[in-house]
Amino acid sequence: MVTAVDLIGTVPLFERLDASLRERIEAITEEIPAEADQVLSHQGAMPQFLYILLEGQVALSSTAPDGTTALVEVLHPIDHFVLASVLTRLPTLMTARAVTRCRLLAIHAGGLLDLVEAEAPLANTLLRSVSSEFRTMVRQLRDLKLRTAAQRLGCYLLARVKDGEALKAEFRLPFDKGLLAARLGCRQENLSRAFATLRGYGVETHGARVILHDIPRLKALAVPDDPSDPETLL
Amino acid sequence: MVTAVDLIGTVPLFERLDASLRERIEAITEEIPAEADQVLSHQGAMPQFLYILLEGQVALSSTAPDGTTALVEVLHPIDHFVLASVLTRLPTLMTARAVTRCRLLAIHAGGLLDLVEAEAPLANTLLRSVSSEFRTMVRQLRDLKLRTAAQRLGCYLLARVKDGEALKAEFRLPFDKGLLAARLGCRQENLSRAFATLRGYGVETHGARVILHDIPRLKALAVPDDPSDPETLL
DNA sequence: TCGGCGCATTGATGTGGATCAACCGGAGGT
């Protein structure tokens, strides 16, 4: 049987920690399932657990006082969520909802905080993680302000192609178009139009199946930032 | 004479650290001045220093490959910047530019990383800080997606009123309207129109001087999130 | 005092995306 501690070892967040520390984390975590649509953490609530997504998909969204909602991120294995809230001991700013049936690890927030206080390696791992989440948010902010929906879609598609496929690529979307639209910060209708626009740039779609016929052309439209070349980040 | 170590002690980021650790930080920091418009850290570059702003204002902006730029935040004393990049050892995603003449502390990035590795209290302090920056970004993302420019301006104005002023308030804007517009994610022209809209909600302006005559009414329009009441965060 | 310059405001028009509404096509149930 697979125990939680085995699982903890496979979580990238913790993989560099030594076994004794991982065991102590294991002692305060439990594995839990979640049904599709189940709310795992409610905006405005104090998080009881740090969650790690082992299987399935989880959507993070933030809703304004007037009730409108912005989807901020869709998580896949092996991501985690509500880390920043746990660390700041502040109520969450987003609601986490299972998109599909999920399997998760739930690490008790209080216990984790105690460990973080005492263990520099753990604090360091989390520091890296939160910092990179911060950077993700900055990028999203920039994309939202500076790129059109079609460009954001283009970037999203380009991000799914594996390295080495310079000209053509084919894959399927990891979730339905309604969710993709929300993730890209637009409505389903506009995502549809965005796909229509990209058709002129060698993008073919059949349902969730996507074929990119001309990656360079798509890049020219979408202008993705290329992480391997800091100069293009200027 | 005021030494850097005295200054380190006054930086909220470090104030909870014990004296010996602060000294070790002091050993790798220097105080530097900056002229208005001077670029302190360039997008896409590896940050050499963690900066702490002692005097003046610094703008953080992110520019897309096509050259358009989004201002993400305007910093005031005693904020710091490029922390997430230093911690992840990744190139910066934003350019930091002095808005006014500034005085700063520059903490050597490599040295800081060494300290962070070894010192749990330091790692913890930074963890809190990055986490709360992360939360700030989430909020900005939500505001941008969900609120109009007039609402964002309303929230911004309401955020400047000190607690206890429930009905009326008066203050001056900390920087010029061009910068405020960028900070709010709109053009100067639209900021102007936003102010015009708010005039109908008891907002009076004379240059940088702002008078709020009817705070409750403004709140009703802008619907700021009230940090003291988690329920309104729903 | 007068010109000029820069910031702020105001107006006219264009655009991206939201919203509302109708329609299409495949999957499941009967």
Add this chain to the structure above:
DNA sequence: ACCTCCGGTTGATCCACATCAATGCGCCGA
């Protein structure tokens, strides 16, 4: 087979904001 439901698409219209252009106004130096 048929109907129904639902995700997706398409079209029409609306709204917030950008953009372009003109004007107003305070400040400063000649």
